[in-house]
Amino acid sequence: MIIVGGGLSGLAAAYTLAQEGLEVLVLERGDYSGAKNVTGGRLYVNPVRELFPDLWKKAPFERFIAHEQVVMMAKERSVTIDYSGSELxxxxxxxxxxxxxKFDRWLAKQAERKGAMLVTKNRVDDVIMENGRVIGVWAGGEELRSDVxxxxDGVLSFTAEKAGLRKPGRANDxxxxxxxxxELPLEVIEARFNLEGNEGAARLFMGEVTQGMFGGGFLYTNKESISLGVVVGIHDLMQGEVAAPELIDLFKQRPEIRRLIKDGNTAEYSxxxxxxxxxxxxxxxxxxxxLVAGDAAGMAMNIGITVRGMEYALASGYIAAQAxxxxRERQDYSAASLSVYQKLLDESFIMKDFNSFKDAPQVLENPRFFNYYPEMVGDMMKEIYEVPNGPKKKIFPTVKSRLKFGELMAMAGDLRKVMKI
Amino acid sequence: MSEVLGLKEKLGRNVFKHSEHRHINIKEGREKDPQLKKAVLVCPAGLYSVNDNGEVELTIDGCLECGTCRLACGPELLEWNYPDGGAGVQFRFG
Structure with a gap:
């Protein structure tokens, strides 16, 4: 059994199969697992907790997220929704x-402990096909055969592409x-984000951070560092005026961000x-x-407030192992026999989520979410809070003046689409 | 200091291991393709630029192997592969 890629899905599959006493070989091109992997910053554990019951106690997490914020960022101001609940x-x-x-390296160790074999610094160069079926891979000048x-191998998955299961990805998707x-000292992070002990904060930013393009900014507190970055649709970025590297620099200079990262040391750019x-x-x-799992299978999802991928990777790796x-019981590795993978995925939270949120990409493409609404909300707050020299205008007419008939209709239209999510 | 660093300085914080081969190459004759110019906008490491002749050039050092240019430009314009095993960027945080 050969697994191409020692990231979350590959390691989840390896861990599960090795636990069953099977011989598993994981081929990883980085110096170690995780060397080529990037996350924005957060893993939701609930969907995968029971698939790997022994893993979580000692997992090298950074901080548990107890404070959630969404920041609507306009050009000159921002409005924040802050959610802290005892349930968090x-x-x-x-x-x-x-x-x-850190995390993948640790997970690799757990898989190895179960008996999986991990070969690092080893890039898979090609898929070996015989009569239309995959019988192994070429890696490091060697032919490695495997029944499955x-x-x-991640978002571009050359393995799936070479096996004819997918076409090269398109920018829109x-x-x-x-x-x-x-990097910042632990006490500084706790003070700046109002955290107690191992609590962590997550903040998402929408609006000016992507200059109206599909996407947003994010900030996660780690133990002794902050992950600060931008996610933006590639297709939108291609139409724009501003280059990707500039977006993150402008984001860093925003007053909402600048003071949070002051005197911090940038240790990595990924x-x-x-x-x-x-x-x-x-x-x-x-x-x-x-079989294809994780990002290679396209299993990541942005539904605005939650952006998820790693749980799908872990779970699909586990399910691929089950498939x-x-x-193996049937000693039949044809597509017909392996189609049980699709069936198991369909029964799992993975495909249920992907079906529930199948309209999300189209709904969220709406540019009004990324420029119009943040500006409007900011303007309204400005008018509500403003105390001028002289009499203050009544609040309701002020708000109403912004919400004329045409605008209300447009908002109702947006809302109708949002209700599909 | 976590002020704005400039890309060179920022990429200099990463660990990169030397690769024998350039793992991404612009296909011959496609250097002026308008679609290829999009790579200048999308590359988070700012490795694509347009020279005085209007041709797109790629500096491979500093590549984050994120895959964005391949998704933006496609295999028609870019010969795209990952670096050899054990080469290229090695994230210490990720």
Whole structure:
């Protein structure tokens, strides 16, 4: 059994199969697992908690997220919704900030402990096909044969592409996320974000941060650093005036951000493409002798407030392992036999989520969310809070003057679409 | 200091391991393709630029291997591969 890629889906599959006593070989091109992986910053544990019951106690998480904020960022002002609830601060915590180089490396160790074999610094160069079925891979000048290959090689998945399961991705279906790791002393982070103990904060920013393009900014507190970055639709970025590197620099200079990262040390600058095309953009997930999991399968989802991918990677790796075990009982690794993978995925939260939110990519493409609304909300707050020299205008007419008939109709239209999510 | 650093300085904070080969190359004859100019906008590491002749050039050092240019420009314009095993960027945080 060969797994291409030692990230979350590959390691989840390896861990699960090794636990069953099977021989598993994971091929990872980085110096270690996580060396090529990037997250914005957070893992939601609930969907995958029971798939790996022994893992979580010792997992190298950064902070549990107890404070959520959404910031609507206009050009000159911003309006923030702050959500802190007791449910976020009791165990088991629902989400944690993480750093992939640390987390994946640790997960690789757990898989190895179960008996999986991990070969790092080893890039898979090609897929070996025989009569239309995958029978192995070429890696490091060697031919490696396997009854099934699990493609867990990330967002571009050349393995799935070479096996004919997917076409090269299109800009419309992907975003690019990039971020800085900004180191700050633990006490400074706790003071600036009002955190107690191992609590963490997550902040999403929409509006001016992407200059009206599809996407947003994000900030997650780690133990002794902050992950600060931008996610933006690649297609939108291609139409724009401003280059990707400039967006994050402008973001850093915003007063809302500047003071949070003051005197911090940028320790790393990373970036990664993210599948965001949803159900419609997914390729085929299985074929003769091959299964596809994680980002390689297009399993990441942006529904505005929550942006998720890593749980889907972990769960699809686990399910791919289950599918392989079923095919193994039959000693039949044809596409027909491996189609049990699709069936198991359909029954799981993964495909249920992708079906529930299948309209999200189209709904969220609406540019009004990224420029009009943040500006409007900011303007309204300005007028409500403003105390002028002289008499203050009545509040309701002020608000009403912004919400003329045409505008209300447009908002109702947006709302109707949002209600599909 | 976490002020604005400039890309060179920012990329200098990363660990990169030398690669024998350039893992991304612009296909011959496509250097002036308008679609390729989009790479200048989308690359988070700012590795694409347009020279005086209107041709797009790619500096490979500093590549984050994010895949964005391949998604923006496609295999028609870019010969795209990951660096050899053990080469290229090695994230310490990610």
């Amino acid at each position: 601060a009791v165990e088991p915590y629902q989400s944690y900030s993480i750093l992939r180089a 290959v699990i493609a867990c 992907y975003a690019v996320g990039y971020k800085e790791i900004i 970036g990664h493409a993210i599948p965001e095309g949803g159900l419609k953009a997914m390729g085929k997930l299985f074929g003769d002798g091959i 392989y075990l079923k095919a």
